[in-house]
Amino acid sequence: MVDLRFTRSAIRSLRRFAKGDPKSAAALRAAIDRLAADPALDVARLQGREGFRLRVGGYRAIFTRDGDTITVVDVGLRGGICRR
Numbered sequence: 001m002v003d004l005r006f007t008r009s010a011i012r013s014l015r016r017f018a019k020g021d022p023k024s025a026a027a028l029r030a031a032i033d034r035l036a037a038d039p040a041l042d043v044a045r046l047q048g049r050e051g052f053r054l055r056v057g058g059y060r061a062i063f064t065r066d067g068d069t070i071t072v073v074d075v076g077l078r079g080g081i082c083r084r
Contacts, residue, residue: 004036005071010061013075017059024059031056032072035063053081 006014017025035041035054043052046062051073054061060081062074074081 002036003069004032005069007071007073010072010075017075024057028056028059028061028075032061035061036070 014025014029017028031041031054035043042055044055045052051062051064054063055078058078060076060078061072062081063070063072
């Protein structure tokens with residue numbers, strides 16, 4: 001199992017989703033927790049910037065890996081999150 005960390009912007013985004021769509025926010029959080037246990041989930045390397053994305057329905061979690069540490073950088077809707 002790896003160490004899981006969140007940036008402030010990722011925490012803010014998760015809290016905002018939890019207020020608006022708690023079911024999707026819970027699914028996203030569960031997928032991020034599963035990522036820490038099994039880093040071979042539905043992830044893809046980002047093009048044009050560093051990092052990876054985790055796909056969960058219409059949401060994406062952007063994260064980086066550094067050895068045994070996964071840092072969730074941002075979370076958002078699939079439309080624009082990967083382009084930020």
